[in-house]
Amino acid sequence: MDEQQTNPSDRPGKIELIATQRLDTNGELYKVVDFLNKNLKDYKLMFGLTKKEDKMIISVYEVE
Numbered sequence: 001m002d003e004q005q006t007n008p009s010d011r012p013g014k015i016e017l018i019a020t021q022r023l024d025t026n027g028e029l030y031k032v033v034d035f036l037n038k039n040l041k042d043y044k045l046m047f048g049l050t051k052k053e054d055k056m057i058i059s060v061y062e063v064e
Helices: 028-043
Strands: 013-023 045-052 056-064
Touching: 028 045, 028 056
Parallel strands: none
Antiparallel strands: 013 056, 045 056
């Protein structure tokens, strides 16, 4: 019986990092990320926010 192997990066639901931007800490930046996620999900875009030391990093992903 032949089993077809698939590459995990080719499976549906894959997330690809498009860009990141490092910014000064802003307590309301999470509201912007939430707004973008709610309004641009139909365009297959997702946004993330992380805090590292005294900076925040916003990430843009393409999702399938």
